[in-house]
Amino acid sequence: MEFMTGVNEKETKEIKQLLDACKEGDVVKVNGAVHVIRDMGTVAFVILRKREGLLQCVYEKEKAGFDLKRMGSTTETSYYGATKNPWNLAHVPGGSSGGSCAAVAADECAYALGSDTGGSIRQPSSFCGVVGIKPTYGTVSRYGLIAYGSSLDQIGPIAKDVTDCATILETIASHDEKDSTSIARKSYDFTEGLKCDVKGMKIGVPRDYFSDGLDEEMKESILEAVKVLGQQGAIVETFDLSLVKYAIPAYYVIASAEASSNLSRFDGVKYGYRTPEYDGLHDMYKKTRSEGFGPEVKRRIMLGSFVLSSGYYDAYYLKALRTKALIKQAFDKAFASYDVIIAPAAPTTAPKIGESLKDPLKMYLGDIYTIAVNLAGLPGITIPVGKDSNALPIGMQLIGDCFEEKKIIRAAYTYEQTKASEKEDNLEGGR
Numbered sequence: 001m002e003f004m005t006g007v008n009e010k011e012t013k014e015i016k017q018l019l020d021a022c023k024e025g026d027v028v029k030v031n032g033a034v035h036v037i038r039d040m041g042t043v044a045f046v047i048l049r050k051r052e053g054l055l056q057c058v059y060e061k062e063k064a065g066f067d068l069k070r071m072g073s074t075t076e077t078s079y080y081g082a083t084k085n086p087w088n089l090a091h092v093p094g095g096s097s098g099g100s101c102a103a104v105a106a107d108e109c110a111y112a113l114g115s116d117t118g119g120s121i122r123q124p125s126s127f128c129g130v131v132g133i134k135p136t137y138g139t140v141s142r143y144g145l146i147a148y149g150s151s152l153d154q155i156g157p158i159a160k161d162v163t164d165c166a167t168i169l170e171t172i173a174s175h176d177e178k179d180s181t182s183i184a185r186k187s188y189d190f191t192e193g194l195k196c197d198v199k200g201m202k203i204g205v206p207r208d209y210f211s212d213g214l215d216e217e218m219k220e221s222i223l224e225a226v227k228v229l230g231q232q233g234a235i236v237e238t239f240d241l242s243l244v245k246y247a248i249p250a251y252y253v254i255a256s257a258e259a260s261s262n263l264s265r266f267d268g269v270k271y272g273y274r275t276p277e278y279d280g281l282h283d284m285y286k287k288t289r290s291e292g293f294g295p296e297v298k299r300r301i302m303l304g305s306f307v308l309s310s311g312y313y314d315a316y317y318l319k320a321l322r323t324k325a326l327i328k329q330a331f332d333k334a335f336a337s338y339d340v341i342i343a344p345a346a347p348t349t350a351p352k353i354g355e356s357l358k359d360p361l362k363m364y365l366g367d368i369y370t371i372a373v374n375l376a377g378l379p380g381i382t383i384p385v386g387k388d389s390n391a392l393p394i395g396m397q398l399i400g401d402c403f404e405e406k407k408i409i410r411a412a413y414t415y416e417q418t419k420a421s422e423k424e425d426n427l428e429g430g431r
């Protein structure tokens, strides 16, 4: 993810010095908040935050890769070069927060952050076999985060298990008046959801998410995991969510429109890169933007400018906004009957490096299971539920209604704990 620190230089220096002197297991108290240093690998993000929502510092020991401007699903277009999937280096880690997920999966750090506009926490978590949560829109301040699709972007943690994810979310979430989309929630006690109990919980499995296009092995593993929750007392039902096929066109219209507007400030004057040689102001703009943006970013700027242009605005942008509202309504209807909806986070396990970039449209279609959640502003968590025959991780996505993170955390934790105790029983049985 792309992040700037929200503290002044002096504070940053002090925090750096303090953290550089830490060892794993040390307890540090910074600005009144206590942090246990779990791991000081090469890519460690330490988030310090005052509950009042004023201070946010992301301390990066090293930068993790992500797709340029967070547009992409593979982390092959990172400024630092392609990131590889630690489970198989010939495969991508997913994206756009692929570097964060790969770093957690490779044990380079205890946790990392990602930003999820259309699945960039949940899809790479699935590809890398880690846990990633995208909270309800507005829960974590985006102050300091460079905007991609402002009405969709949300920051969330990526960690090795559900407990760490819930704990970090609890630390970084709060109302921030410096972010106009930040919401003041009634409670931020996400760790309260860490209960191994789904008795009576109603789980909906949308038929439309498990039909054509989903890899058979993924389908089997996820439905097997749903069965585990059923055995633990959850009431599982299948249902039709509807409108699923409209999510991709609506998302790419809205996200590109917002991106084209958000990125207009990168003109070589106010932010970022400026071309070294130019002849006048317009030439400077043109060269700066031609040289500074990669092909995928340019494609989205062109698409976004087109759908916002007069004559096409109603036909594309307005229509996409209407579709977004209908998708939200479909979820509202589903959550009137279910506590949690279960879905895949991607149609397949991690593809090979080089496979996806050849066909951008196909890559867009790969976002089918994650983007509707952003369009509706909902929380979603991905947890690992198995491996395919190539030993690549398979993830399962649990989606909750707005502000109902605790329910998805509870279901995810119950699955995780049940599997862990089964593993222990098997080990003991074999002794």
Ligand code: GLN
Residues within 6 Å of the ligand: 070, 071, 072, 073, 095, 096, 115, 116, 117, 118, 119, 120, 121, 148, 255, 367
């Ligand atoms: N793959 C999606 C896109 O390229 C999602 C990216 C994201 O969530 N940042 O827009």
